[in-house]
Amino acid sequence: MKIQKTGTRLDPILESVAAHAIERRRARGGAPVADPDPVRGTRFVRALGTPGELSFIAECKRRSPSVGELTSEVDLGARAEAYARGGAAALSILTEQDHFRGHPDDLIAAAKAGLPRLRKDFLLDVDMVVETVAMGADAVLLLAVCLDDAQLRDMRAAARELGLAVLLEVHDEEELERGLRVDPDCLGVNARDLRTFEVDLGVTERLLPLVPPGIVRVAESGIHAAESALRMRRAGADAVLVGEALMKSGDPAATLRQWRAFVGEGQP
Numbered sequence: 001m002k003i004q005k006t007g008t009r010l011d012p013i014l015e016s017v018a019a020h021a022i023e024r025r026r027a028r029g030g031a032p033v034a035d036p037d038p039v040r041g042t043r044f045v046r047a048l049g050t051p052g053e054l055s056f057i058a059e060c061k062r063r064s065p066s067v068g069e070l071t072s073e074v075d076l077g078a079r080a081e082a083y084a085r086g087g088a089a090a091l092s093i094l095t096e097q098d099h100f101r102g103h104p105d106d107l108i109a110a111a112k113a114g115l116p117r118l119r120k121d122f123l124l125d126v127d128m129v130v131e132t133v134a135m136g137a138d139a140v141l142l143l144a145v146c147l148d149d150a151q152l153r154d155m156r157a158a159a160r161e162l163g164l165a166v167l168l169e170v171h172d173e174e175e176l177e178r179g180l181r182v183d184p185d186c187l188g189v190n191a192r193d194l195r196t197f198e199v200d201l202g203v204t205e206r207l208l209p210l211v212p213p214g215i216v217r218v219a220e221s222g223i224h225a226a227e228s229a230l231r232m233r234r235a236g237a238d239a240v241l242v243g244e245a246l247m248k249s250g251d252p253a254a255t256l257r258q259w260r261a262f263v264g265e266g267q268p
C-alpha cells in the first residue's frame with residue numbers, strides 16, 4: 001500500500017490507517033469484492049442537494065487529534081438517531097481507529113437512523129473503497145492532500161463502478177484543481193489544514209465559489225455555531241459538515257434544529 005508522506009502531523013494517522021487496512025485484508029484472505037448498486041450514491045447526493053436549503057451532514061467522532069476525547073459513547077446508533085430527529089440530511093462516520101477511536105462497525109450501528117452515510121476516513125487505495133460497500137456506506141471521502149493523481153483517478157473510478165458517491169476534499173487551489181479533474185459528486189473544502197490542524201473558515205470562503213455548478217459544495221470543519229453555518233451558506237455552501245460542536249452538545253437534535261432555523265431565517 002502506497003502512502004504519500006507529507007512530512008507533517010498527518011503521517012502517523014496515514015501509517016496507522018494503512019496498518020489496519022493490511023490487517024483487514026489479511027483477515028479477509030484477499031482483496032474485497034462488492035456488488036454495484038447505483039442507488040446508494042444517488043441517495044447521498046440527493047439528500048444534500050435540496051435547492052434553496054443548507055443541508056447538514058452530522059458527524060459521529062469519538063475523538064479528534066486536535067481536541068482529544070469528545071465522548072465516551074460506545075454505540076453511536078442513538079446519536080445517529082438524534083441527528084436524524086434534528087433534521088440532518090446525512091451522516092459522516094469517522095471509521096479511523098487509533099486517532100479518532102472510530103471503527104467500521106460504527107457505520108453499521110448508525111444505519112438505524114435511516115440517513116445516507118459517508119465513510120469518513122483516510123482511504124489510501126482501491127481496496128479501501130471496495131471494502132466500504134460491506135460497511136454499509138453510501139459515500140466515501142477522498143482526500144487530495146494524501147492521494148496522487150493516479151490514486152484519485154483509480155479510487156474515483158472504483159467508487160463510480162460500485163455506485164458509491166465521492167466527497168472529494170481539498171484545502172487549497174492546487175488540490176481543488178486536481179480534485180475537479182476526477183469529476184467528484186461533492187466537493188468539500190476543509191477549513192482545517194490536515195497537516196497542521198489549523199482551522200480558517202476564510203479558506204472555505206475563498207475556495208467554495210471556485211467550484212463549478214453541478215457539484216455539491218460542502219463546507220467542512222470549524223463550524224462551531226449557527227453563525228458560522230450561515231457564513232458558509234453565504235459563501236456558497238450547499239451543505240455543512242459538523243463534528244465537534246454536535247459531539248459536545250448535550251442535545252444534538254435541539255442544536256441541529258436551532259442551527260437550521262437560524263440559517264433558514266438568515267438566508268436571502
Ligand SMILES: O=C(O)c1ccccc1NCC(=O)[C@H](O)[C@H](O)COP(=O)(O)O
Binds near residue numbers: 064067221
Ligand atoms: O478533527 C481533527 O482534529 C482532525 C485532525 C486531523 C485530520 C482530520 C481531522 N478531522 C477530520 C475532519 O475533517 C473533521 O472531523 C470534520 O470536518 C468535522 O470538523 P469539526 O466540525 O471541526 O469537528
